[in-house]
Amino acid sequence: MLGAILVESLTVLTIDDNDSIRLSLASFLEDLGYNVLDADCGEAGIEIIKEQSIDIILTDTHMPGLSGIDVLRFAKENKPDTPVIIISGAGEIKFAVEALRAGAWDYITKPIEDLNFLSYTIEKVLKRVSLIKENRQKSRELKETNVRLKDTIEELKTTQSQLVESEKMASLGYMVxxxxxxxxxxxxxxxxxxxxxxxxxxxxxxxxxxxxxxxxxxxxxxxxxxxxxxxxxxxxxxxxxxxxxxxQLSVENLDDNKKSFILNDIISSAILLISSSYPNMEIDINIVEDIYEVNSFPEVFSLIFMKLTENAIIHGFNRRQSGRLNVDIYKEDNYLFISFKNNGETIDDEIINKIFDPFFTQNKKTGQV
CATH class of the missing domain: 1.20.58 (Methane Monooxygenase Hydroxylase; Chain G, domain 1)
Known part of the structure; x- marks a missing residue:
């Protein structure tokens, strides 16, 4: 059973040209606590639908003038959220089926021998209405939430872009x-x-x-x-x-220097060139023996590993007479991975995020990172 407070706030419209049936339905529904309106024909029922706020409509199928199907279609077009229950005679099942296809929420055959079945049918329909309204409300809230999330994401993207630009400007200022x-x-x-x-x-x-x-x-x-x-x-x-x-920070016109080369040879030459500049330091160099041919920019790779080697010797092997450099090259799927490691000192946490900033240095004398 629906709650008393809920029932008392609901209005039921009964439409039937049979006075005794209409009055019997009204009396039963009023005893349950519903607010009941009634009409003796389809035309009168439609006028009430136009003027009043109706929560549920009970209508007979066959009446003089407009039929229950006509009332259903009017309600469907003008009050689509108002459920309509069709009441048809036992021999008028085809009209009940037609009504359901036209949008009726349920149907009841008469004579109605057990009015409790009528109460059950009304409650079932009203629960469906409540569930639909609840789902619509949740859908609206979800839509509003999605809109807010979309706006938030756009704001975050804008903020991110601004932060990136700020970081770029900060890096540019630091570089200059x-x-x-x-x-x-x-x-x-x-x-x-x-x-x-x-x-x-x-x-x-x-x-x-x-x-x-x-x-x-x-x-x-x-x-x-x-x-x-x-x-x-x-x-x-x-x-x-x-x-x-x-x-050398500029990447313009690099396509002019793009060509195929053995990656191992470029890396080896770059490391040996720099390490030979430190004859008093014993440097153990270990480079993977597998041969990898790539089509890229050899000057860029050479510069990268010259700088990595130089920084490893100056900072990683700082105040040491020996050190080890390991270069591992391996392929996974369609990607080539290069690992450059040394057994020297590690980078302090407070500067780890700055090491790729142009011209960042801890050593003013050498100008190295």
Missing amino acids: KGVAHEINTPLGVCMTSISYVNEQAKSISVLNDSHNMKLSDFVEFTKNTMDLTGIIYESLQTINNLIIDFK
């Missing part, structure tokens, strides 16, 4: 700051040296014009000038190397 710092030192040396050479040239010119220049003055000027120009040249070479490193 690092490049500026590295260039400022040799550039300052150049400016100071040139300024000093200029002052010495003015002094020697004054001595020469006054015929007071001695041979020792000229020799000293020449020596100082040669020393300072040597310093200037080294500083300019340092600046040039920094610019070359900076240009």
